[in-house]
Amino acid sequence: MELVLVDDVEGLGRLGDYVRVADGYARNFLLPRxxxxxxxxxxxxxxxxxxxxxxxxxxxxxxxxxxxxxKIGKLSVTIAVEATDDDKLYGSVTQMQIVEALAKxxxxxxxxxxxxxxxxxxxxVYNVDVRLHADVQAAVKVWVVxx
Numbered sequence: 001m002e003l004v005l006v007d008d009v010e011g012l013g014r015l016g017d018y019v020r021v022a023d024g025y026a027r028n029f030l031l032p033r034x035x036x037x038x039x040x041x042x043x044x045x046x047x048x049x050x051x052x053x054x055x056x057x058x059x060x061x062x063x064x065x066x067x068x069x070x071k072i073g074k075l076s077v078t079i080a081v082e083a084t085d086d087d088k089l090y091g092s093v094t095q096m097q098i099v100e101a102l103a104k105x106x107x108x109x110x111x112x113x114x115x116x117x118x119x120x121x122x123x124x125v126y127n128v129d130v131r132l133h134a135d136v137q138a139a140v141k142v143w144v145v146x147x
Contacts, residue, residue, distance in 0.1 A: 001026045003036040004043060006050075015054065016047050062135055068107065069138035072130055076141035077101035083123050083146045093120035093144055098128060102140065120144055 003026055005017045013019050018039065021030065030036035037043045079097050082090050095114040102109060115129040123146060127139045 002039060003030060004039050004047065005036050006043075006047065007035050009035050016051055062133055065133035065136040068109075069130075069132055069136050072102070072107060072132075072138040072140050075102070075105055075107070076143060077105060078143040078145055080145050080147045081123075087123040087146075089121050089123070089144070091121075093142070098140070098142060101142070102130075 001023050002018065002020050005013050005015055005019060008014045009030070012021070019036070021036075026036065077098070079093055079101055081093065084090070095111045095116060098114050098116075099109060099111050109130060109132065113130050113132060115131055117129075120126055120142070123144050126142045126144065128142050130138045130140055132138060
């Protein structure tokens, strides 16, 4: 059965994509959940309006994220932790500690936005990536110092 997606469907496609699926999948999953519709001129008109609305919302979110990324790029935060004499930490610096340090600077983000490739287990200066949006990423300088 050929359908047009009315919403993003993971593993199948995005809003407005034309897809060919098994009849049972369409009747039992996509159509009852209003994730897809038969291809008609009326449905296509509705999708165009929805696409424009979603595109504007997306652009606004990207603009807000970009403004926040510019702020974050100019920041450096300091996290004080206990460490051994050879600069090894007792434990590691976590995403939550970085989020709390950014919150003290007036930047509110989710813990999942902080991307740590490897755990921070030594004193030093680190560039930590912050993913604010799928299209926007920033780097914050994190100073890990001894208490």
